[in-house]
Amino acid sequence: MTEAELTLLLTVAKRVHPSFSVEDEFTFGIWFELVSEVPFEVAQANLKEHLRKSDYPPKPASIVGDYFNKSEMSVYDQQALEQKELMLSIETPENECVPMPDAVERAIDQLGSRMSVGRFGGDELDE
Template sequence: MNNQEVLSILAVVVTAYPIVELTEEMVTLWERMLHDVPFSQAEQNLAHHIKTSHFPPAISQIYGNPSASNVDRLRAETQERFALMETWEQNAVPLLKDGESNE
């Protein structure tokens, strides 16, 4: 996430949990810790947290489980690879047996 996205997440945190006081140090820390989290994932994790907890979220709760997003990425990559392999199979030239020719 970039600076604006982190600020957007923190604005929701402060709105949902008025006890939270936003500081520059907090923004800096959250930016550093969440830089590699997709904004949409952080939004989903925050929405889930707000719906299920009376307490403000920790960074780890917004960060979520990075392996979950990796699973989706790996699933998509696997499907692409299977499609590519199927194309190879359809376009493959049959092997010749001993004594056979191409003609």
């Protein structure tokens, strides 16, 4: 949020609460430092909600709301995100299945023919 946007929010708050004042530069600087990382749209919505529900003038926490708390993920959400990213990385075109090389298929056939129980290749179902 910019200083101009904060000025707009504080002006709205002053219109609703005429005794509310953040006119000196020092106090404005403190407010700006506390709320500057919050996007204007979020701050505006938080101020609107505060003014609807409270009889008291806003504080910086009223404008920040739970913006910073929402960015922290729970362990469950973090694990779900990691699992989703893993699944997306597995499902890439370079990981698609390719036919088995002929040399590998012949080696498997030779190993199967040496075993006392034959290799199951599907032909046994027809007999």
